[in-house]
Amino acid sequence: MKLTAPTTLTLLFMFFVTTSVYGSADEQNYSMQEVVNGIFYHQGVHQDPNEKNIGAIANVGFIIGKDCVAVIDSGGSYAEGLLLRQAITQQTEVPICYVINTHVHPDHTFGNAAFKDDKPEYIGHEKLPAAMQSRQDYFGRVFKETLGAAFTGTEFISPSRTVKINEPITIDLGERLITLTAYTTSHTDHDLTVFDQQSKTLWTGDLLFIDRIPVIDGSILGWITLTTQFQTMDLSAVIPGHGPATDNWQQAFLNQLRYLSILRDEIRVIIAELGTIEEASETVGLQEQEQWELYDNYHRRNVTASFVELEWE
Amino acid sequence: MFSRIFNLIIASVILSSFTVTAHAETPKEPMWPILKEIHFEGKAIREDANDLLVIEAPKRAEDAAIVPISVKSLVPQTADKYITNIHIIIDNNPEPYSANFHLSPDLGLIDISTRMRVDQYTFVRAIAEMNDGSLHMVSRFVKASGGCSAPAGKDAAAALARLGKMQIRMRKPTVGEPVQAQVIVSHPNYNGLQFDQQSRLYIDAHYIKSINISYNDKTLIEADTGISVSEDPSIRFTFTPESSGVLKADVKDSKDQSFSLQKNI
Numbered sequence: 001m002k003l004t005a006p007t008t009l010t011l012l013f014m015f016f017v018t019t020s021v022y023g024s025a026d027e028q029n030y031s032m033q034e035v036v037n038g039i040f041y042h043q044g045v046h047q048d049p050n051e052k053n054i055g056a057i058a059n060v061g062f063i064i065g066k067d068c069v070a071v072i073d074s075g076g077s078y079a080e081g082l083l084l085r086q087a088i089t090q091q092t093e094v095p096i097c098y099v100i101n102t103h104v105h106p107d108h109t110f111g112n113a114a115f116k117d118d119k120p121e122y123i124g125h126e127k128l129p130a131a132m133q134s135r136q137d138y139f140g141r142v143f144k145e146t147l148g149a150a151f152t153g154t155e156f157i158s159p160s161r162t163v164k165i166n167e168p169i170t171i172d173l174g175e176r177l178i179t180l181t182a183y184t185t186s187h188t189d190h191d192l193t194v195f196d197q198q199s200k201t202l203w204t205g206d207l208l209f210i211d212r213i214p215v216i217d218g219s220i221l222g223w224i225t226l227t228t229q230f231q232t233m234d235l236s237a238v239i240p241g242h243g244p245a246t247d248n249w250q251q252a253f254l255n256q257l258r259y260l261s262i263l264r265d266e267i268r269v270i271i272a273e274l275g276t277i278e279e280a281s282e283t284v285g286l287q288e289q290e291q292w293e294l295y296d297n298y299h300r301r302n303v304t305a306s307f308v309e310l311e312w313e
Numbered sequence: 314m315f316s317r318i319f320n321l322i323i324a325s326v327i328l329s330s331f332t333v334t335a336h337a338e339t340p341k342e343p344m345w346p347i348l349k350e351i352h353f354e355g356k357a358i359r360e361d362a363n364d365l366l367v368i369e370a371p372k373r374a375e376d377a378a379i380v381p382i383s384v385k386s387l388v389p390q391t392a393d394k395y396i397t398n399i400h401i402i403i404d405n406n407p408e409p410y411s412a413n414f415h416l417s418p419d420l421g422l423i424d425i426s427t428r429m430r431v432d433q434y435t436f437v438r439a440i441a442e443m444n445d446g447s448l449h450m451v452s453r454f455v456k457a458s459g460g461c462s463a464p465a466g467k468d469a470a471a472a473l474a475r476l477g478k479m480q481i482r483m484r485k486p487t488v489g490e491p492v493q494a495q496v497i498v499s500h501p502n503y504n505g506l507q508f509d510q511q512s513r514l515y516i517d518a519h520y521i522k523s524i525n526i527s528y529n530d531k532t533l534i535e536a537d538t539g540i541s542v543s544e545d546p547s548i549r550f551t552f553t554p555e556s557s558g559v560l561k562a563d564v565k566d567s568k569d570q571s572f573s574l575q576k577n578i
Contacts, residue, residue: 105461134465189468301375
């Protein structure tokens with residue numbers, strides 16, 4: 001079992017609403033959970049993206065204000081974007097004014113085109129446009145195969161408004177203020193969080209993974225620093241990029257910190273002994289295998305990425 | 314070798330006439346017959362030369378941007394019979410001809426590792442060219458990485474900030490004993506597919522063209538490299554210092570910038 005003991009919100013806190021939407025793409029239920037009044041998310045499955053799961057592997061959702069809805073991450077395919085949009089229209093008639101992408105990864109951005117008719121402002125980190133440009137050929141080629149029919153309609157839509165590092169912006173959704181913060185390199189070099197001031201709920205994007213193994217696509221050292229900082233925040237609940245929303249978020253950050261710290265410490269030893277990436281891949285962090293879903297799919301990759309970063313300490 | 318890029322462009326045009334989606338998805342047509350013509354001009358290549366060479370690569374490219382690849386020889390270099398070059402070809406990369414290692418007969422057993430970008434399912438090939446001109450090949454199939462891994466770098470700003478910084482890493486050597494050493498140079502190795510947010514333009518390809526590793530002014534390995542090589546290029550190799558001296562690495566990039574570092578042994 002995972003160390004994240006309470007993987008669901010306490011009953012007091014949580015208030016499952018749900019809406020079952022039948023997916024046109026795969027006929028699966030597309031369920032939304034309401035974390036706190038007006039904040040809904042769909043929890044992604046702990047799988048790699050494929051045609052059957054339509055890439056719906058990350059947490060995506062929305063915040064409803066009096067005047068505006070903000071979408072936070074749009075889904076892992078155009079097909080998922082459509083399901084998310086449908087779920088929104090079932091909850092409210094308030095217009096969708098903003099689509100916020102927490103970072104570039106396909107499971108968080110591929111649904112963007114489903115909201116085009118709403119003419120929203122697309123918002124992301126100041127480095128998101130560059131990240132999207134440099135990856136879109138590759139992502140387009142790979143995910144067209146990975147997602148099959150679910151990919152049809154998917155477009156790369158870059159933010160029309162960006163948030164600078166260390167200069168958070170606050171958006172008024174109508175009697176509801178949300179604060180968007182951009183960070184230095186961590187999970188990626190362009191991570192963004194969304195904080196609902198009223199409920200003290202933080203959407204971390206992939207700055208926090210629960211149950212599913214964290215994936216390093218930025219800087220292990222940066223991510224360790226940031227994970228430590230998050231622990232001191234005053235929050236009621238956290239919606240991670242993957243895994244269930246939780247009010248026991250401090251434990252969740254601790255679990256992530258433990259995994260990243262083990263990687264860092266054990267790789268440092270191997271580098272000091274002039275070991276190789278291959279040696280590190282075979283020996284580092286094996287004790288974490290039982291703690292994370294999809295460990296076999298991503299752990300070696302994390303070791304590889306961390307190794308080449310730590311060589312330059 | 315990179316003067317052959319022109320030939321490659323011609324070949325790509327020819328190729329694209331019958332494999333329209335050559336780079337659109339996992340290629341269905343094998344690239345190797347064409348690559349062989351371009352780079353080896355019809356010469357015979359002995360395949361599965363497992364008695365001479367061993368190539369190691371992960372079965373799956375865990376991180377598309379950093380795939381460790383190593384080549385070892387099973388027959389020691391001698392003055393009479395030695396490997397002059399090892400060519401690395403990654404069939405389905407944007408630029409398949411990925412590196413050419415020119416090797417000294419003084420190296421003893423060849424043991425070279427580097428890190429490559431691997432875009433998609435592909436064969437990775439090492440072709441040894443002997444001093445008699447004969448060619449011998451070993452290959453491995455590497456599956457593409459899944460998920461969000463991309464060959465683009467993780468933090469372009471950080472890579473650029475330390476451009477040209479170098480390291481020579483090795484254990485304390487003993488004269489007459491083989492020792493492993495690693496040369497790393499920090500460089501974004503832009504492949505020309507990356508985008509600059511400030512200028513709104515694609516960044517020109519800017520990559521390391523050559524890495525020359527010498528001991529007491531005698532070249533051990535000279536590597537011609539291109540855009541298949543990972544950010545922060547690394548070459549790990551084994552050599553035997555026959556006396557105390559200076560191990561030196563000279564690096565040149567595609568904008569004619571030079572970097573070098575040496576270490577006294």
